[in-house]
Amino acid sequence: MSDIRLFPNDDDEVVRGLRSLYAAPAGDSYWNELESRIMARVADVELGWWTELDRWARPAMAAAAVLLFAAGAAMFRAHQAEGDMAVENMLSSPAVPVSTAIRPALQDDRDARIRYLFGCSTQEPSCSAQSSKR
């Protein structure tokens, strides 16, 4: 506390005047009543649904963060396992002949188009001979 006062003497009438103007109410009953009013307002806040919400907000956020992390980790691991399995399957499967790798349907289409271009059908023996000669 500073010792510099409004006037040199602490008991100066101006300071006393200020103190009386700003004096807090005397009497315990006043303060007891004020305390009750404050606590009543606090109780209103305590009982509000938003307080309950507020109380649960942080644990809920933490739980959500943990869940998100766990889900992310699980997805990552599943994805990794899937990739590993695909590589493993590819490496372990027996060698396939090249001819079987061509889709028969595609080959049939191509033959039909060639036959159509050369103007013969598959039923004509000459046509089949021609195509075989070619």
Add this chain to the structure above:
Amino acid sequence: MAAATAIELSDGMTASSDAKADERALVIAAQRGSSEAFASLVRLHQRRAYAVCRAIVLTHEDAEDAVQEGFLHAFKALDRFLPDQPFGAWLFRIMANASLDLVRRRKVRDADELPETIPMPFRDPGESDELRRRLNMALTKLTDRQRSVIVLHDVEGFTHGEIGEMLGIPEGTARSDLHHARAALRRMLKDVRSDL
């Protein structure tokens, strides 16, 4: 004599540290949800809290409102308070903010509703003598901040630093506000004092 003083001092320090420990325990209990602990904190600090609010707002009724608002804010913000800090300083900052908010709201309301009315800041039915009447008038001539600073310092005994922290101004500004407020009061009350 010196030994006795030393014992007194040490007793005083023990009492003060005991009070701090008690207060810390109350704060921790209140943070854990004990409304009895919070009521004890209210009981401990409400007079000083009222004094802080009263220095900033214009009327006793506004000071009461500000005290209630302040304690409500403190209750809501209690989980953010670190128990190792001084609770009083934290609480009085909240009280000062609640009071400044109230003053701002009153100003806006008065500007909206009664543009021509000059507020009568201090309602004191017991006021009779000339000095108090003139003191009231002189206080209305000070700025809100100057009035708050002089009351917090000269009536309530807060330091410049504490006042600066409460009002959100630098310590130097609180010091200069106090200087100007005193000079203005001296000037305005000079003739009254010489009459007395």
